[in-house]
Amino acid sequence: MLVALLVGALGAACAGGPDAHGPWPGTGTGDVRPAPGQQAEAHGAAGALSAYVERFRQAQAARAAAARKWGLKRTPLLPPPPPEVKPELTFRKGFEVGDPTLPPVFTTVPTRDRVVFLTIDDGADKDPELLRMMDELAIPYSAFLSDYLVREDYGYFRRMQDLGASLHNHTLNHRYMPGLSYAQQRREICGQQDIIERRYGKRPTLFRPPYGNYNADTLRAAQSCGITAVPLWSAEAFPDRMEWREWDRDLHPGDIVLTHFRGRGMWKGSMADMVRRAMDTITARGYAVARLEDYV
Incomplete structure (x- = not known):
């Protein structure tokens, strides 16, 4: 749930994506290219999201391991924001x-x-x-x-x-x-x-x-x-x-x-x-x- 919320937020903030700037090359609908600065912004946002998802995955794996270590039947659920x-x-x-x-x-x-x-x-x-x-x-x-x-x-x-x-x-x-x-x-x-x-x-x-x-x-x-x-x-x-x-x-x-x-x-x-x-x-x-x- 938290990942989905962050994906949506970062996606909306990413002004360099196709939805914001028209189709990218190879789509068959035109050749409107994002500016270099916009491309860098999009890549930066994607990289930040990827790093967050990896940290989240590692944290969840650590929680699951801790649940097994301490003898819980299931990994505790995460609360919403x-x-x-x-x-x-x-x-x-x-x-x-x-x-x-x-x-x-x-x-x-x-x-x-x-x-x-x-x-x-x-x-x-x-x-x-x-x-x-x-x-x-x-x-x-x-x-x-x-x-x-x-x-x-x-x-x-x-x-x-x-x-x-x-x-x-x-x-x-x-x-x-x-x-x-x-x-x-x-x-x-x-x-x-x-x-x-x-x-x-x-x-x-x-x-x-x-x-x-x-x-x-x-x-x-x-x-x-x-x-x-x-x-x-x-x-x-x-x-x-x-x-x-x-x-x-x-x-x-x-x-x-x-x-x-x-x-x-x-x-x-x-x-x-x-x-x-x-x-x-x-x-x-x-x-x-x-x-x-x-x-x-």
Whole structure:
């Protein structure tokens, strides 16, 4: 799909082609020759396209090899290009708190693209195998971090960020937010904002409350610290199963998939096992994993 789009774009840009300048010699319909500069432009565009196609082919071959290496049943599907305009986010029905000006809480991003988004919470397990696996498979994901776990090894999440993952807010101490006062909630959220900005150079705009629990004070506190959206989830991945929020136990365009930084001490498997389970399910159902920040 991406190749086809680029072929069309480069073809339109190539002013030296036959469609733009009439028939070339040998067509039996005339002998209108493109100017030398136009010929060079056409050859240059064709060469650029050929080089791109070869790089794309090599990248796909590497992805297929990585899928075999990591034990996936199929090579993950490629997502479409990011939307030019991000979808408008609103509260999921039943998740409102009475003030539509607060950051919206949602479980699915409104899109027709056959994409889902992979998100990983907290930071307890710091398995270097996960970083290698996700990098080699070129699977985008977003991490929602809690400092009481992350502080054991800030460098691990710096490496994760360097490999392309985005780091977001999951509070300082993973407390049940509705049980806290506004001031306590603000400290949990804003304090984590400050740490992520100081450690990783960027202040998050996305926040996920622990356990998915929040109230109006939670969202007001989050908004005061620079949060603009609150993505929850519609499915959860484990090494041995998927769990579903929706009645049909299926994926839908724009669904957010949750999992956690866990290991064999807490799971029946490793982080790599979880990725295999999640990706086999996502790919088999005809979805690609896209980058959440391209849509939100």
